[in-house]
Amino acid sequence: MIRVAINGFGRIGRASLRALYDVPAHRAQFKVVAINDIAPAEAMYHLFKYDSTHGRNPHALAWQHETLTIAGDQIELLHEPELSRLPWADLGIDLVIEASGQFNCVAQLKQHLQQGARKVLVSHPATSDVDATIVYGVNHEDLTGQEQIVSSASCTTHCCVPVLAALDKHFGIAHGGLTTIHSMMNDQNTTDSYQSHLRGMRAASQSIVPVATKLARGIERLLPQLQDRLLTSAVRVPVINVTAMDLTLQLNQNVDIHQVLKVLVDSQQAELAGLLDISYESLVSVDFNHNSHSVTVDATQITMNDSGLLKMLLWCDNEWGYAHRLLDTAAALFSASDKEE
Structure with a gap:
């Protein structure tokens, strides 16, 4: 399974995790092992469980210390503001979903790679020097598998x-x-x-x-x-x-x-x-x-x-439509990588 970390647990970060558990194909392909956000663990859990826009989360949730459990899967919660200190190598992260909204240029996003992640998927528009900007259904088939930093454009x-x-x-x-x-x-x-x-x-x-x-x-x-x-x-x-x-x-x-x-x-x-x-x-x-x-x-x-x-x-x-396209793009990115290998 592809090991995923989510950096930023705001509207899109939470929607993406919830959508992942709604789609059996994505759940079979991706395993979210860590979420990084400056908010305390209790707030992350509460906002994920209760949503004023999309309603109460239908998946079984629990929270204890720095661990979020969803449908029996445990996810480590981190609160590291500096990208250069994130433990992606130790966690064996294949993909970082960059959903903080704070980083949009390659110089910043490369820090995820330097910390050990294989690929980065950005949940907002990024600078033109990223490896690809993808709108799923329009140009996702252009992915070669060699891309390391990809933007999923905007909603x-x-x-x-x-x-x-x-x-x-x-x-x-x-x-x-x-x-x-x-x-x-x-x-x-x-x-x-x-x-x-x-x-x-x-x-x-x-x-x-x-x-x-x-x-x-x-x-x-x-x-x-x-x-x-x-x-x-x-x-x-x-x-x-x-x-x-x-x-x-x-x-x-x-x-x-x-x-x-x-x-x-x-x-x-x-x-x-x-x-x-x-x-x-x-x-x-x-x-x-x-x-x-x-x-x-x-x-x-x-x-x-x-x-x-x-x-x-x-x-x-x-929010919801874009979260699903983010996951579709992640799947396409790793499908292209598998073909490349």
Whole structure:
């Protein structure tokens, strides 16, 4: 089994461990042996057991001293703030899931390798000098097995890139724009208080807050043919989870909604099976909570004009869906490594 350590036990770290135990194939392949977080063990256990967004953890849990037990498996809890002091060699770690959100450049991430880990999978966008940036279902088959540091991009990249790739392949995308309507996050304030940027100082539950985004750069890294063709913006809205993406594209071909939908349905049944879903119902954001797909296309919100201008609404659970793709990418990384060997 592949021995895994999770560095950072926040929203994505906890969701990834819970998702691993939900999927028998992942549980058979991966053994999480250590979790490192600066929080005390009691807090780590409590937050893993009780979740305001995804509900109570369904797996049997126990905690004693510095050990978390899940479904009978014991996991060592560490509280080391310095990457250079982590005991990955002693623990025989094959993979570190870097979920702290604190490290995104190779110079930092290499410390996991220097401490004895074989590979690092980063749960957020990283600098361009990592060995690969992967959106599962789009480019995971490009993995060779030689990669040591891999980024799993972002939740919003996983949401939009599969759709963009399918539409560009079949119709061509001349240009377009995306607005991310993202649930509030824990880097926002509960009440008005100081932050380094003015909008960030405001209470998250009271306002729609425009925020900076580098999504266009992330899309271009994965779909370089779309360089300089897309503009992106983002706002945070006062919901606890689930993100929507408002997508406007000028296609190169004059097609109709039925042709667009057929391409998406075909993708749903082929290369994006289990990753892309299509909703034909009049749903709202909470209905997509705890949804493991990368993206759900809202078929009720697709509109077009006669010149090929297309507008769509995409949904994703930015925590749960992304956690599943992180595990899928880990599996693909080690599958490629096995072939290499």
